[in-house]
Amino acid sequence: MSADWKVRFTPEPPGPKAGSRPSADCTASARPAARGARGRSSARTGPRSRQVPVRADSTPPPPPHRGAGLRPRTVLAIAGEDFSIVASDTRLSEGYSIHTRDSPKCYKLTDKTVIGCSGFHGDCLTLTKIIEARLKMYKHSNNKTMTTGAIAAMLSTILYSRRFFPYYVYNIIGGLDEEGKGAVYSFDPVGSYQRDSFKAGGSASAMLQPLLDNQVGFKNMQNVEHVPLSLDRAMRLVKDVFVSAAERDVYTGDALRICIVTKEGIREETVPLRKD
Template sequence: MTKQQANWSPYDNNGGSCVAIAGADYCVIAADTRLSTGYNILTRDYSKICKLADKAVMASSGFQADVKALQKVLAARHLTYQHQHNKQMSCPAMAQLLSNTLYFKRFFPYYAFNVLGGLDNEGKGCVFTYDAVGSYERVGYSAQGSGSTLITPFLDNQLKSPSPLLLPAQDSATPLSEAEAIDLVKTVFASATERDIYTGDKLEIVILNADGIRREYLDLRKD
């Protein structure tokens, strides 16, 4: 057994950061590709983003073995849904399924902190943010993971999400254009990489809009 294996625990937090931003007709979901435990980098090219449906993508931080188990359960339940309804789930429906799945395991929860992004039935961008036991909320933007404490204040400053207490209720979608949102995501990750040792190596960005899904990549610091 190597020293790295001897120090490894199956419940170690594998670190990393995830961000999602919803716009009027798009959604941007991004995560770094570093997978680490403690001071050991296990791989520099690990995707934390999973496509759950054509209009729903999930990014997860935390213990990645639990994340994989969660993704497997969601894929099975989505397949059952498609057989029963002859269509794919919308993003809000997938958000409710994810909440139910996490809450069902609340007494021995998945060590996974998720953000779900996509397009709703009207074609608007939507982002849902979660805690470990399934409580969720639709928001304009969200960050999860070890770098979230650095990224969230930056997003608050730039996007100024409306208070849910405002009446009449304001649209949660951010006012940025798609290109501006992508540039903002790149900026917040470049900043977080400077301060968080668990975030780095490469940034994977998934963009959903009416044309479908596309991916972009950006190199980050590797130290």
Template structure:
């Protein structure tokens, strides 16, 4: 047999490896938010670090937004979706004001946010929201959401990359769980601010996606006051 006729001289059949065609428009940009409702106030706090894995994109990319004189929204997850969602809500709030000649209450905004997220349930906003404010009775209110609009009113909640670290701390310090002879007196604003700062200071030691600066919004019937607190930067 001549070499040209042998199997060794013939090229192996060309095999095309399978190629995965995938479109993934989402990214988790990290960061953490906390909302705590008091008797006549609400505190919403969020850090300003925007990251992608081990890379910090920005040290000042706010995730909490003042929506009205009685409501503040925070969005964790994909930063671009959070910004877009905030713009959509602002447009609808303006339409409401022009139609009814009054600002939207935090209760109405909570329902509208749920509807807005649910309308996009087949291609959802990758934004996990906390809405904090003061209701018509002057009481603090916190609403927490998943990405498709399911929500409930709570007294306190955290969301974001360090939520697993902060939520047990809030359960103990705000919810008074696992305490002996725990006080039943409502927390003062000063105590809530101290707890909020302690929660973030502690979380930055263990979560690389949370840090740089802390924005704190204090919501009362008189309006919204913003405070800033430095956090760990490495």
């Protein structure tokens, strides 16, 4: 066998393993000495990095908190023996900015039904317009007003029809049922709902819901008489929990809008909250 044949089949040294980075010497030797027509030398051995000039007097913007632009607002509802209360704050904020201090989230649907919307403000307005249009069509077709339970079922179908591109809205409906008793219905964005005695939603729901569980549902309490919740006590409780939430939640404040639903109709009350 000739020497040329032996040299031709001499095994090459093993290369780098799969997944390992080549050494700096291999990288430098593999690159051309000149780049383009300008003939600049390429002596860098590490990965190229892009440097963005930053002004010395510029400061980076604060990071978005929990999804800027989709800030849920705080909504609460309580059902009593012959009344329902739906309350919300009036602050509308995005990130660390307050757009308006007078934007209530409670919308009157009928003389016995109020809806509270927590979530993206544009979807809240769109959804309430759709509900109001459906209620007008129902009244013209049947010559009567839709009941609170029927409105809850209708809202469930509306939300479920948009389940593949849902509204970013958490809804709470409060009102009186056909027997004149208080009723509260809570929804998720895709239409699942249930009837509750009390419910809180929005940015401060983690603080409001435990208070309602304890004071209205009498949970984690022993040797306490479960007396029916009166309207006066419910009003005091709603004011107290929102004052506490405004102290801890930066997205809750400015004012508290309370809608009281009774057999006489719906009346509203506004309570100031802290504005910082």
